[in-house]
Amino acid sequence: MNEKNLKIVALFIVLILPVFFLLVFKPLSKIPRPKAPHKMFATGVKEIINDKGDKVMDSTYHVIPNFKLQTQSGDSLELDSLYGNIYVADFFFATCPGICPKMSNSLERVQEAFVKDRNFRIVSFSVDPARDTLQALRRYADDHNAIPGKWYFLRSSKETIFKLARDGFFITAKDDEDGGPEAFIHSEKLVLVDQVGNIRVTTAGLIPIG
Numbered sequence: 001m002n003e004k005n006l007k008i009v010a011l012f013i014v015l016i017l018p019v020f021f022l023l024v025f026k027p028l029s030k031i032p033r034p035k036a037p038h039k040m041f042a043t044g045v046k047e048i049i050n051d052k053g054d055k056v057m058d059s060t061y062h063v064i065p066n067f068k069l070q071t072q073s074g075d076s077l078e079l080d081s082l083y084g085n086i087y088v089a090d091f092f093f094a095t096c097p098g099i100c101p102k103m104s105n106s107l108e109r110v111q112e113a114f115v116k117d118r119n120f121r122i123v124s125f126s127v128d129p130a131r132d133t134l135q136a137l138r139r140y141a142d143d144h145n146a147i148p149g150k151w152y153f154l155r156s157s158k159e160t161i162f163k164l165a166r167d168g169f170f171i172t173a174k175d176d177e178d179g180g181p182e183a184f185i186h187s188e189k190l191v192l193v194d195q196v197g198n199i200r201v202t203t204a205g206l207i208p209i210g
Contacts, residue, residue: 039198041170063197064168069125069154072137077152079123079168082193087121089191091165093128094140099188107190108144111151119195122151125164129155171202 041062048058066080088110092100107122114120126132132140137153146153155161165171169191192201 037192037200039194039200040202041199061198062170064193064199065164067156067160067164067168069156069160070134072134072141072146072153073148074134077154079197082121082123083197084195085119085121086195087123087193089123089125089169089193090189091125091127091161091169091171093126094132094136095128103188103190104140104144107151108146111145111147115147115150120150122146124151124153125161126153126155127158127161127165129158129161169199169202 039059039061042059043062044060045057046060047055050056064079066078068076068078071077088107090103090107092103094100104124107124111122126137132153132155134155137155141151141153144151156164171189171191189202191199192203194200
């Protein structure tokens with residue numbers, strides 16, 4: 001198993017199997033290494049040359065599309081710039097009274113677990129850009145000890161964010177027409193994206209670790 005797949009496996013364990021943190025007290029040599037989670041959302045097939053030099057047909061998979069967004073520091077970030085990194089994405093809004101703070105607390109623990117990994121990122125997309133100003137996002141990032149360059153809080157137009165959620169990550173983010181001006185319907189899931197932009201895991205946003 002190569003280094004990139006090992007990173008995916010490790011992050012998969014953090015996201016899906018909290019019991020891993022109980023196993024670390026045992027000798028690591030006794031812990032079996034699971035396979036990396038499979039890529040999701042196949043789009044077709046293509047001809048490739050395998051390691052033996054033979055032409056074979058291989059599946060192609062959905063790739064997160066490139067969008068340009070604004071970070072909590074005021075800089076711009078293109079999602080294509082994340083290629084080469086493994087990252088976890090979620091959708092939130094800073095004034096959310098329910099699930100968002102709990103999801104962000106979980107991601108804070110994930111950040112701590114992978115703080116030394118130079119090729120790991122967390123990307124949080126605001127579904128409420130009108131209220132999630134740069135100042136609000138910076139304050140929210142500080143509240144969750146987000147490390148600049150490691151954990152990005154991103155904003156753009158509401159239409160862009162909703163389209164990215166729907167067509168990029170295949171999860172829900174939209175206005176709640178019955179809930180008032182501050183109500184949004186957004187997925188409570190975290191999405192694990194590999195180093196080439198393929199989705200590997202979509203899972204519940206609460207991670208009972210630590």
